[in-house]
Amino acid sequence: MKQKTAPLWRPLEEKGYRRLFAGQLLSDFGNWLDFIALSAIIVYAWGHGSMALAALSICIGLPYVVVGPFMSVRTQRMPGKTLMIVCDLLRAGTALGLAFAPSLPVLLALVLVKYSVSATFDPLRQGAVKRLVSPAMLAQASSLGQMAANMTKIFGPAAGGALMSGLGASAPFFASGAMYALSALVLGAIPAWSGTGDEERKEKASLRAAYRHVTGRPTLRGAILFASAMFFLVFLYDGLFPLLTKEAGMDESRLGLLVGAVGAGSVAGALAAGQWSGWQRRPLAYMAGASLASGSLIVLVGLAAAGMLEVPLAVWLLAFAGLGFTGAQSAVPFGYVLQAETDDVTIGPVSALSGALQTSSMLAAPVLGAALAGWLGIGGVLIAVGGVTVLAALACRVTVVGGRKLDDRTKAEGLTP
Template identity: 40%
Template sequence: MKQIIIPLRERSYRKLFSAQLLSDLGNWLDFTAIYTLVVFSWELSEMWIAALTISLGLPWVLVGPFASVFVDRWSRKKVMYICTIIRAMLALSLIFVPNIHLLLLIVLVKSTCGALFDPARQGAIRLTVSEKNLPQAVTLSQLSMNSMKVIGPAIGGTLIAILGPTSPFIIEAIGFIIATFLLLRLPSLKSESEIETINRKGNQRFWSDFMQGLHHIHHNFILKISILSTALVMFIIFLYDGLLVFLSQDLGFNEAGYGLLISAVGLGSVLGSLLVGYIPRWKKHPLLFMCTSMIFSGTTTFLIGLGGMKFLLGPLMVWLALAFLLGAIGAGATIPFGYILQSQTPSSMMGRVSSVAQSTQTFAMLIAPAIGAGIAEIIGVGFLIAIAGAITIFIGLLGLPIIVKLKQKLIIVTEQRGM
């Protein structure tokens, strides 16, 4: 545990991480409250839930990659604190939102601010932490994102039960305001080489800058394969993610049991992130670690799918244990991806490259649920999950020989960067 928190000894990174923690919490704290408002208060149909999901994800696909060109030109500090204070105001406006149409607009703008904040944060990490502490810094960042996806909705639900349906929006706004003050106390977050690059960009065209990010990804095989494989795995996961409630019924869980199943996945993701951060030896061969994780997570998914098909029978604790393993292995694999993204990308391009990576993953996550639901209606949820697991195993096995050949190259690149 001490190894993971070492980057927090560096003052600038400590402020950045604290702000990210509050930002990640704010991204998910209102999740339960918004869906409760749509379903229980306004009693709207599934069509509006789909529209809400699109409003949440669309900015990450369409806005992020293009706006990131300006994120790389502008002060990352300014981008982060401006986006954070806007989200604070939007969170407060949710208290008074009168209808679904205005709600969708607010959610769209709030997600757009998040899509701008994230690439700025990615670029800020390397400017606030020393190179030797970068793997642990990436681990902490990933741990914040993974844990808040679980903790945020849970806290939001608790606040609704105790203080009322608008309380998550108030707490969320307070968190964003505190994060803004933390971000204002950061240094300028610009290296000398980056300042020179920005000064030369006055006469360059937008598309030239945008294509530089794509060109960097295209000509860096390690980065390219990690982005594509992560997006593919995200697509596979979200084929069945929204159908887990039906899987839980097939496994014999009731409503409370479904909550336990989701909590097991969430707890596994948090502890998996901690474990990977505690043993950072994977940084020598991060792609190999990712590939191996795919094989193990695919195997776990396949076994759970067989349980949904009634081919495997077992007590509920077995399925909870497998759900925990699935979360732990899956979350652990995301940290090496974050490390590759940071170590293989110049600071001046971090906004563009990280936005392309994020948009690729988000696009996969947006289109997968509809495809998964259509397939599940034909073959069943259990069969779908078993197939998803088998495909994940196949991808991992397919990538092993390629990654083994790349291993020596990655070692050389890492040594040259002094990591």
């Protein structure tokens, strides 16, 4: 039975974290405001095709694989608050530059710079959470962060599309730049912290030390590997949703409803995980249970997509909302494990390593998913992915983690309550 814990909003009572959370909302919103505008300019304004869109995806994802881990080590030795503000200002500048990009190569270069800075910013933000939130509130902070990310994914692209329709293709970039500038202003009020000073702390901040830290903690290692595997499986079918709705006889408006249902379910899932967090002592088992439910839903969606089940729109919406809900139910415990099993030095490199592993999946899985769709059909891909997800979740829950609690070594070092 889930145990009721402290209210979800309790971390916001801390002034420093409240300002950090506001800065995250603004910067995440800026990340998504120009997301649709980038694709629209490439396809509609400049007339490029799928290869240009693939190049855009690479420029967005590659920095998290290459730049993030490297910079997470270098920035450990510098003032964290100042670097976060500099990152926001750099992103504001690149967003404004995108509004005036004259060609595809210039646009892609600016996108590469922008997301390289974002890959630097994210581990710094994780480190700031570690410093500003008490260990007892880490679960709630993880839920709030996940909720903010999901809300901006819903409203950011919609707002960007509305700005494009009303004010032109450049408007989302100006708005995105303004969001980053506001985030920098808000983050200027959080407490400052200095970089690592002594040699021991510098050694802990290295990627090699982060790797040793992960491999020496079974729960942390299992959470990263399991989350990366689930991330790969999700991206096998994520890009196939437009084709799925077309094959199911639904138009573009229905696709928007289904995507909105996923987003709404994600927000609800993050809220629920933060308010009822009896999963804290066995987060891996809970992640596996959420993925078991998610895999079962994917199989059902696949059966409907293949024409084996006849379902009305309301059922489609419920199923997609369920996918969002179960995804957040897994993501919040994962964020908690990252925070609970690291200290203020290792959180940045460990977070960057985890992000690099997951983003590598994002770069490889869509191509494989498209190839499988040509062989199995959209429904077949979903059924296969759902089945593999169920089997992986069962294996994780029964034979790998077995309901493992947070590691005794972690508790002994005082990294978690």
